[in-house]
Amino acid sequence: MQIQCPNTACNARMIVQDKLVNNPATNIKCPICKQTFKPYEIISQTKNVGVLVVVDEQDKEIDKYNIKVGKQLVGRYNETSPCEIMIKSEDKFIHRNHFYIFAQIENGVAEFYLESHPSAVKGNGTFLEIDYSDRGGYSQQHRLTLDERIKLKSGSRIIAGKTKFSIRTM
Numbered sequence: 559m560q561i562q563c564p565n566t567a568c569n570a571r572m573i574v575q576d577k578l579v580n581n582p583a584t585n586i587k588c589p590i591c592k593q594t595f596k597p598y599e600i601i602s603q604t605k606n607v608g609v610l611v612v613v614d615e616q617d618k619e620i621d622k623y624n625i626k627v628g629k630q631l632v633g634r635y636n637e638t639s640p641c642e643i644m645i646k647s648e649d650k651f652i653h654r655n656h657f658y659i660f661a662q663i664e665n666g667v668a669e670f671y672l673e674s675h676p677s678a679v680k681g682n683g684t685f686l687e688i689d690y691s692d693r694g695g696y697s698q699q700h701r702l703t704l705d706e707r708i709k710l711k712s713g714s715r716i717i718a719g720k721t722k723f724s725i726r727t728m
């Protein structure tokens with residue numbers, strides 16, 4: 559992946575292996591200005607790798623939120639228990655801390671994983687819609703259990719409260 563040196567006097571571009579970028583502990587020394595930095599921090603703060611889209615029953619986009627590399631907590635907009643992606647919604651069935659989207663880069667491509675926050679496992683649940691359109695055209699909702707992590711595909715549908723989300727890669 560291409561990374562830009564965070565030293566604003568330098569801003570050299572360099573190619574760094576994906577597995578090094580995904581590791582928060584990796585330090586890189588810029589070959590130009592010799593400053594040391596963590597590529598994970600740059601990517602997780604700046605680079606959008608996907609979009610979490612709020613959709614209606616007809617799958618039409620209502621709202622969207624950027625997804626960055628790393629683990630980000632999604633929940634209803636609030637000030638007492640803030641999270642990385644706060645959904646502005648009237649839906650009271652979305653918990654303030656509802657589910658995690660975990661994003662990483664694998665072979666240059668963003669991969670997304672879904673985990674439920676423990677309060678939603680006990681509460682209203684986080685559901686993944688599984689589409690069996692190739693097997694008779696029905697879909698089923700799977701309720702995530704504690705510590706269960708499911709890999710998402712582009713277009714995967716997540717249900718939290720009465721709200722439906724879709725994942726899109728950039």
Ligand SMILES: [Zn+2]
Pocket residue numbers: 563564565568569570588589590591592593
């Ligand atoms: Zn530099």
